[in-house]
Structure formats: C-alpha cells, structure tokens
Amino acid sequence: MKTLVWFREDLRLHDNPALYYAARSGEVMPVFIYPSTLGEASYWWLHHSLLALSDDLAKHGVTLTLATGDPASILAELALKHSADKVVWNRVYSPDGIQTGKAVKTSLQASNIACDSYNGQLLIEPTTILTKQGTPFKVFTPFWRNCMAQLDPPEPLGLPTLNCWHDDIGSETLSDWGLLPSQPDWSGGLAERWQPGESGAQARWERFLEEGIQRYKNGRDIPSRTDTSMLSPHLAFGEISVRQLWFDIQQAMADGSVSHEDGMKYLSELGWREFSRYLLVHFPHVLKEPFNARFTEFPWDGQSQQIDAWKQGKTGYPIVDAGMRELWHTGFMHNRVRMICASFLTKHLRTHWQVGADWFWDTLVDADIANNTASWQWVAGCGADAAPYFRIFNPILQGEKFDKQGDYIKHWVPELEQLGPRYLNKPWEADTKTLLEAGITLGDNYPFPIVEHKAARIDALAAYQAIKNA
Ligand SMILES: Cc1cc2nc3c(=O)[nH]c(=O)nc-3n(C[C@H](O)[C@H](O)[C@H](O)COP(=O)(O)OP(=O)(O)OC[C@H]3O[C@@H](n4cnc5c(N)ncnc54)[C@H](O)[C@@H]3O)c2cc1C
Numbered sequence: 177m178k179t180l181v182w183f184r185e186d187l188r189l190h191d192n193p194a195l196y197y198a199a200r201s202g203e204v205m206p207v208f209i210y211p212s213t214l215g216e217a218s219y220w221w222l223h224h225s226l227l228a229l230s231d232d233l234a235k236h237g238v239t240l241t242l243a244t245g246d247p248a249s250i251l252a253e254l255a256l257k258h259s260a261d262k263v264v265w266n267r268v269y270s271p272d273g274i275q276t277g278k279a280v281k282t283s284l285q286a287s288n289i290a291c292d293s294y295n296g297q298l299l300i301e302p303t304t305i306l307t308k309q310g311t312p313f314k315v316f317t318p319f320w321r322n323c324m325a326q327l328d329p330p331e332p333l334g335l336p337t338l339n340c341w342h343d344d345i346g347s348e349t350l351s352d353w354g355l356l357p358s359q360p361d362w363s364g365g366l367a368e369r370w371q372p373g374e375s376g377a378q379a380r381w382e383r384f385l386e387e388g389i390q391r392y393k394n395g396r397d398i399p400s401r402t403d404t405s406m407l408s409p410h411l412a413f414g415e416i417s418v419r420q421l422w423f424d425i426q427q428a429m430a431d432g433s434v435s436h437e438d439g440m441k442y443l444s445e446l447g448w449r450e451f452s453r454y455l456l457v458h459f460p461h462v463l464k465e466p467f468n469a470r471f472t473e474f475p476w477d478g479q480s481q482q483i484d485a486w487k488q489g490k491t492g493y494p495i496v497d498a499g500m501r502e503l504w505h506t507g508f509m510h511n512r513v514r515m516i517c518a519s520f521l522t523k524h525l526r527t528h529w530q531v532g533a534d535w536f537w538d539t540l541v542d543a544d545i546a547n548n549t550a551s552w553q554w555v556a557g558c559g560a561d562a563a564p565y566f567r568i569f570n571p572i573l574q575g576e577k578f579d580k581q582g583d584y585i586k587h588w589v590p591e592l593e594q595l596g597p598r599y600l601n602k603p604w605e606a607d608t609k610t611l612l613e614a615g616i617t618l619g620d621n622y623p624f625p626i627v628e629h630k631a632a633r634i635d636a637l638a639a640y641q642a643i644k645n646a
Pocket residue numbers: 396404405406407408409411412445446448449450452509510511512514515518536540542543544545547548549551552555
C-alpha cells in the first residue's frame with residue numbers, strides 16, 4: 177500500500193499516528209503544504225522545524241515533499257498522479273484546520289481515494305466532553321475534572337519502520353519559500369534561545385524533567401527562573417506529543433521523582449491547552465468576537481502612539497517593558513509577564529484585545545490560535561471563565577511580587593540596572609540624586625510612564641461600568 181502522509185501541526189516522527197499507521201501498512205510519501213497564515217516569528221520556526229523533519233526523515237531514506245496551494249487540490253492531484261492508495265493526516269482543531277480537513281476529505285472522496293485522519297494533537301477529543309445537559313463546558317475547572325475522570329489516552333506510539341516509494345514528485349525547496357527574515361535579519365535572539373525540531377523538543381523536555389518540574393508549582397510564576405518547560409513552540413508545531421508528556425508525568429509521579437502537586441499542576445496547564453482548543457471547536461466565533469457578548473459594546477480606545485510604546489517596550493513600566501522586549505528578542509514571553517502586558521494593553525491603554533493578539537501572533541514563536549485567542553480574551557475579561565475585567569493588574573506590585581530581586585527587569589531593561597529595588601518598578605518616584613547615581617534620565621534614556629496607573633484604572637473601570645449597566 178502506498179500512502180501520502182500530509183504533515184500539518186505534527187512535525188515529528190515519534191507518536192505520530194498518521195505516519196505510524198501508514199508506515200505499518202506499506203510505503204509512505206510525506207507532504208507538507210505551505211501555510212499562508214502564520215506570523216513572522218512562526219515562519220522562522222517553521223523553516224528550521226521543516227529542515228529538522230526532513231533530515232530526520234532522510235535518515236530513514238524518506239523524502240519530505242513541499243508544495244504550495246490549496247491542500248484539497250494538491251493532495252488529490254498528487255495521489256492520482258503517483259497512484260497513492262490512501263491519504264492520511266492528523267487533525268488540526270482550529271476552525272480553519274477543521275474546514276481544510278473537511279475540504280480535503282471531500283475532494284479525495286470525489287476522486288475515489290481512500291483517506292483517514294487521526295488525533296495526534298490532543299489528550300481528548302473535544303466532542304466527547306459535555307455537561308450532563310449535553311452542552312459544552314464554559315468553565316475550566318468542571319471541564320478539566322470531567323476530562324480527568326475520563327482520560328485514558330492510548331500509550332504513545334513508537335517510531336515506525338519507514339519505507340518510501342521513490343517517485344520524484346517534484347518538491348519545492350525551503351529556500352523557494354523564503355521563510356527566514358532578511359533586511360534586516362532580526363532572528364539572532366531566536367536562534368540563541370531555541371532549537372526547533374523534534375530532537376530540540378526532546379532535549380528541552382528531558383532538561384525540564386531533570387530540573388524544572390520539581391519546582392514547577394511555585395516556580396512557574398517567577399519570570400527570571402527556568403522552572404517552566406518552555407515547550408510551547410514545540411507543542412504548537414507538534415514536535416513533541418502531548419501524550420508523551422502525559423505519560424512521562426504520570427510515570428514520574430508514580431515513581432516519586434515528581435511530587436503529586438507539581439505533576440498535577442503541570443497536567444492542568446496542559447488542560448488549559450486542551451480547553452482552549454475545546455472552546456474553539458464549540459465556539460468558533462470567539463476568534464473574532466468576545467465570548468461574553470456584553471463586551472461587543474465595550475468602549476475600546478487605544479491610541480497608536482501608546483500602542484507603539486507598548487510594542488517597543490517603552491511604556492515606562494519596567495515589568496511591562498521587560499516582557500515586551502523579551503518577546504521581541506526571543507519570540508517568547510514568560511506566562512506571568514504575558515498576563516501583565518496583556519492586562520496593561522487592554523485595561524491601562526483600553527486597547528482591543530485583538531490588537532494585542534495580532535502582535536503576539538506575529539512575534540511569538542509559540543503563536544497558537546487557540547491558546548492566544550483564549551488567553552487574550554481571558555485577560556481582557558471577555559473570555560470563557562475569564563478573570564473579571566475589574567481585576568486590573570497593578571504593574572508596579574506585580575513586578576515587586578514576581579521579580580523580587582529585579583533580575584528579570586534588569587536583564588531586559590539594562591538602563592535600570594543600577595537602580596535599587598525600592599524604585600526599580602517605579603523609577604519616576606525616585607529623587608533626582610538616586611536617578612543620577614543610577615545613570616537614569618527619565619524622558620531621555622528611560623521613558624516616563626505613558627499613563628498614570630491610578631487614573632488609567634479609574635478610566636478602565638468607568639468603561640466597564642458602561643457595559644455593565646447597558
Ligand atoms: C496574553 C497571552 C497570550 C498567550 N498566547 C499563547 C500562544 O500564542 N501560544 C501558547 O502556546 N500559549 C500562549 N499563552 C499561554 C502561556 O503563556 C504559554 O503557553 C506558556 O507561557 C508557555 O510556556 P511554557 O511552555 O514554559 O509553559 P509551561 O508552564 O511549561 O506549560 C506547559 C504547556 O501547557 C500549555 N499552557 C500553559 N499555560 C497555558 C495557558 N494559559 N493556556 C493554554 N495553554 C497553556 C502550553 O502548551 C505550555 O507549553 C498565552 C498567555 C497569555 C496570557
């Protein structure tokens with residue numbers, strides 16, 4: 177049997193159901209089709225991830241074919257032209273991903289080509305978890321409790337023996353695709369931090385199991401530490417299987433190398449990833465509209481100068497600036513700081529969450545339509561099970577609490593390196609002598625705050641009151 181394996185968000189060989197079952201029944205021909213909707217940082221990642229995948233496949237004598245165009249026509253044409261018996265893929269659970277999967281299926285069936293799809297992305301199928309009334313969950317805790325009660329994922333699949341059929345099917349090349357930035361090449365910071373591809377993902381996971389997971393529950397909120405797994409871009413591109421993470425954590429809790437508390441906390445973060453996809457499957461409109469319909473009328477403001485200052489890490493609030501600069505430099509931002517920066521944009525600057533989501537989409541290497549949308553709506557107060565809008569993060573107190581020694585701020589905002597802890601999160605309150613000794617001239621080498629915290633908070637609450645009373 178000859179099978180075309182359509183790679184999508186599953187750029188790995190291990191525990192890849194589509195590849196595994198195709199390889200077990202005969203020869204395979206892997207195909208990847210250019211995705212036209214990624215952000216710039218994700219295209220950088222994709223380039224390196226595809227290089228890694230095609231090297232890994234080549235070690236087994238298998239060639240990865242690259243193609244551009246409509247998947248429904250490309251796959252049917254390739255299958256007919258090269259006499260494939262079947263086309264298989266792992267499902268993608270975004271609205272676009274579902275739509276494309278359906279179109280491919282219809283087109284293949286119209287050409288009498290067999291096809292099959294698998295779950296290679298989630299611990300549990302979103303359609304199988306419903307409330308007693310048969311409706312989708314809208315709140316995380318009962319959703320996850322329900323998942324945990326039912327969860328019995330199949331054991332991860334190993335690496336199949338791969339055989340390729342050697343038709344030359346005319347692959348495009350990665351350089352044809354021009355995914356890497358040039359003029360200017362801003363990717364230096366990304367390359368320093370990341371190793372895209374399956375072996376990079378496995379290495380990061382092993383490191384986390386050795387030295388991060390044991391401190392996860394308490395350490396995960398401290399941005400200067402490396403107590404989180406940093407697997408998000410690898411998960412977004414499917415370079416590591418979530419089932420493997422699940423089984424490894426279960427095993428580590430069973431043999432006592434990881435405490436129940438740390439292990440369960442990590443699994444619940446994977447639960448948030450499941451929940452984000454679940455929400456998009458059941459409520460696809462939330463990609464563009466607020467989950468809480470009341471927010472349709474919210475008086476968003478958002479001035480372009482202030483939004484630019486936010487993007488550039490020049491708001492005058494050190495923890496926000498540190499986060500936005502980490503994002504620009506590395507394509508990543510720590511979760512606690514993502515929440516602070518997103519709150520600042522949607523509440524202090526009263527800017528529509530979509531503006532922030534778009535910027536993150538372009539600059540994050542882990543940009544993931546489900547996690548990004550759900551998280552932005554959550555912070556903005558309009559999402560499912562969201563933090564209430566009136567809970568407005570105070571960026572000064574957040575910095576003081578989660579970056580006590582100021583290591584994170586000083587790393588990303590080196591202008592403030594000489595400033596002591598008393599004023600590090602509020603340099604504008606320092607007297608002239610203190611600022612002078614620290615080499616800081618506000619308005620010159622570090623900005624004054626672009627908005628005043630208390631006034632911005634009052635404005636945001638007044639705007640919220642307007643929709644609450646409507
Ligand atoms: C405004 C905002 C935007 C975000 N955008 C994205 C995004 O585009 N892509 C993305 O993967 N995550 C996003 N997140 C969620 C979270 O910040 C990242 O998943 C996390 O920081 C990744 O770091 P890690 O892999 O070390 O996480 P860990 O703490 O090690 O968690 C393990 C995995 O669980 C999942 N996870 C963790 N937290 C969340 C969460 N809150 N929601 C959904 N899944 C989660 C991720 O897949 C993560 O890799 C966003 C959060 C906020 C507040």
